């Protein structure tokens with residue numbers, strides 16, 4: 001065993017949320033509709049209309065953050081609060097909400113980490129072609145300018161787009177109505193790359209001292225067996241799922257393996273003159289990493305059976321004909337929702353990312369979704385979450401010891417919120433919210449055991 005390096009003194013111990021999953025007030029104070037507001041959830045699963053009602057409880061929630069000792073809070077700004085239709089008039093009340101939220105955070109010595117866009121594209125833009133339409137790039141640029149003009153002096157850490165790779169690989173939740181073809185999705189993706197590059201350049205121009213970066217969902221991909229064709233499939237899928245998105249952001253070029261896959265499949269996007277130059281100019285200052293678990297793959301069987309959904313969970317990787325097939329990893333435990341738990345995989349992932357890009361890393365999401373039970377005495381004994389965090393924090397420390405420049409860790413989530421596919425039945429928070437899927441109850445905030453444990457942990461750095 002090596003001697004462990006300490007977490008840096010100014011380490012950003014934080015917690016995360018996203019606007020549409022936590023705020024509620026989906027049509028209040030001039031907010032426009034986003035794709036999430038018109039998305040029909042499966043029967044029995046809650047929608048995002050009230051969520052955790054953070055819009056009305058933000059002061060109380062920030063008080064809890066302060067009590068927890070958070071150094072940072074990663075949240076997202078709802079584009080539709082700022083510009084209800086995505087590209088037209090600015091909504092003053094929406095602007096004011098985030099001024100108030102940010103001011104309240106700063107007053108409590110909590111660094112705001114703001115994500116500009118987390119799965120909630122304005123519905124009007126979606127109707128107009130969404131990210132496939134280059135006008136959405138202009139709309140995002142305009143939106144970015146407004147954010148930087150208003151909050152640029154207060155927010156030091158910006159994240160452009162949350163999990164662009166998930167939006168491309170699991171497009172169902174972001175595309176109410178028709179699911180776009182792969183070819184269209186890679187066009188959307190290219191347009192998002194251009195939009196992020198524009199936002200990055202603007203941020204550097206307009207905000208002194210601010211740092212900006214992407215926040216993809218990154219995970220090391222394991223080969224199921226040491227069979228070379230499984231190794232190749234793991235390599236291919238890691239490039240297509242992960243490096244494609246970071247190579248563009250950091251190196252300003254398409255990943256070779258991913259590009260050759262896109263060529264072979266006929267998915268290459270139209271690239272306009274000047275796009276690649278612009279992308280190459282826009283250098284991120286750090287990388288946000290959303291990490292939940294590693295994935296294990298084997299070679300495609302090429303027999304038309306690679307795309308079977310597993311466990312009925314849409315988030316579980318399913319495979320792609322001719323590219324890879326989801327493998328089995330018997331070395332890992334699973335959550336009640338069938339998600340793998342792999343704390344060592346976090347260390348592996350952080351090392352791979354740092355080794356490729358040599359930029360500071362910030363863990364922007366990582367956490368355990370569970371069916372927490374509220375006890376009669378208003379306690380929540382989530383020792384499984386404490387165990388999960390303990391093991392992951394330890395691996396983060398080992399990654400730091402390995403030489404990775406890790407600047408912060410924001411578990412998902414600060415407070416219970418609506419999960420993307422499993423509603424309120426799957427909770428991630430350190431703080432419990434008293435509501436059920438179809439019953440809003442009191443919406444009271446109750447500290448879980450993990451809250452007290454994390455508080456102690458932060459105190460001792």
Ligand code: BG6
Pocket residue numbers: 018021162163166217290315365369412418419420421422426
């Ligand atoms: C990430 C997203 O993919 O995972 C979050 O950025 C999401 O928005 C989180 O909530 C957990 O996934 P889920 O499907 O359990 O909510």
